[in-house]
Amino acid sequence: GQNIDQPTEMTATEGAIVQINCTYQTSGFNGLFWYQQHAGEAPTFLSYNVLDGLEEKGRFSSFLSRSKGYSYLLLKELQMKDSASYLCAVRDSNYQLIWGAGTKLIIKP
Amino acid sequence: DTEVTQTPKHLVMGMTNKKSLKCEQHMGHRAMYWYKQKAKKPPELMFVYSYEKLSINESVPSRFSPECPNSSLLNLHLHALQPEDSALYLCASSPQGEVSGANVLTFGAGSRLTVL
Numbered sequence: 001g002q003n004i005d006q007p008t009e010m011t012a013t014e015g016a017i018v019q020i021n022c023t024y025q026t027s028g029f030n031g032l033f034w035y036q037q038h039a040g041e042a043p044t045f046l047s048y049n050v051l052d053g054l055e056e057k058g059r060f061s062s063f064l065s066r067s068k069g070y071s072y073l074l075l076k077e078l079q080m081k082d083s084a085s086y087l088c089a090v091r092d093s094n095y096q097l098i099w100g101a102g103t104k105l106i107i108k109p
Numbered sequence: 110d111t112e113v114t115q116t117p118k119h120l121v122m123g124m125t126n127k128k129s130l131k132c133e134q135h136m137g138h139r140a141m142y143w144y145k146q147k148a149k150k151p152p153e154l155m156f157v158y159s160y161e162k163l164s165i166n167e168s169v170p171s172r173f174s175p176e177c178p179n180s181s182l183l184n185l186h187l188h189a190l191q192p193e194d195s196a197l198y199l200c201a202s203s204p205q206g207e208v209s210g211a212n213v214l215t216f217g218a219g220s221r222l223t224v225l
Contacts, residue, residue, distance in 0.1 A: 042113075045213050048213065087151055100151060101151050
């Protein structure tokens with residue numbers, strides 16, 4: 001079966017750095033997405049990786065290793081507004097999006 | 110306009126009611142989606158319209174009926190729902206049809222449905 005694993009919950013301190021990991025086992029691979037979702041709101045697109053390596057976008061970076069079936073989202077200089085759920089999603093060989101259950105990130109002052 | 114607009118934001122209905130959820134985008138996107146999301150769970154795909162044609166129906170019960178009147182509008186008609194259908198219903202759109210790697214979804218704010 002297809003599976004995406006993320007930690008259920010993480011806690012970090014304002015101003016610090018946090019890394020949210022995602023491992024996947026899917027039938028084929030056509031890209032990996034990270035979305036941010038604040039409670040009760042819609043998911044918003046953060047990043048897309050299809051080749052191995054690091055993609056940097058401001059305070060957020062996303063890394064992909066296809067051989068290891070692994071990605072992480074790195075958030076720097078954490079702000080209180082970064083408290084949200086972070087969803088990892090993989091597009092499989094049929095171009096279907098397989099979603100992880102999300103990681104709830106709690107930022108403390 | 111870079112938004113997907115959903116109405117209503119909140120809906121409470123009885124099991125015998127008929128109601129509709131509406132979704133609109135003016136970004137020229139050619140694919141539109143309905144997702145269902147329960148609390149603390151990832152979105153579950155329900156339907157995909159690609160170029161105004163239903164391309165994916167993820168074995169959704171017939172009490173949910175999608176409609177795509179044109180490339181900018183997507184409706185979800187609800188009839189004889191069950192309390193377990195209570196959830197956040199998210200509409201999304203993407204520039205291309207499903208078969209595209211970097212096809213980024215833009216989500217609406219969702220319609221929170223409560224079935225009594």
